[in-house]
Amino acid sequence: MAVEGYIRFGLAIVILMMIAIILYRFNAGKSNRRQSSLEIMKERYEKGEITKEAYEKARKKQGK
Structure with missing residues (x-):
């Protein structure tokens, strides 16, 4: 059971990092064009x- 919790926690961190990177790139590209x-x-x-x-x-x- 403990291993499963670590895997879920790790996956959650990876997903949050991917969302943060996508949002950062989206906003950075937008501001340069204005x-x-x-x-x-x-x-x-x-x-x-x-x-x-x-x-x-x-x-x-x-x-x-």
């Missing part, structure tokens, strides 16, 4: 997709 709306507007302005007025309006709206 851009602020102002950065997106700046890229669109540089590509010529929006006018300077639209970019300036967005910048003023953000307070920058």
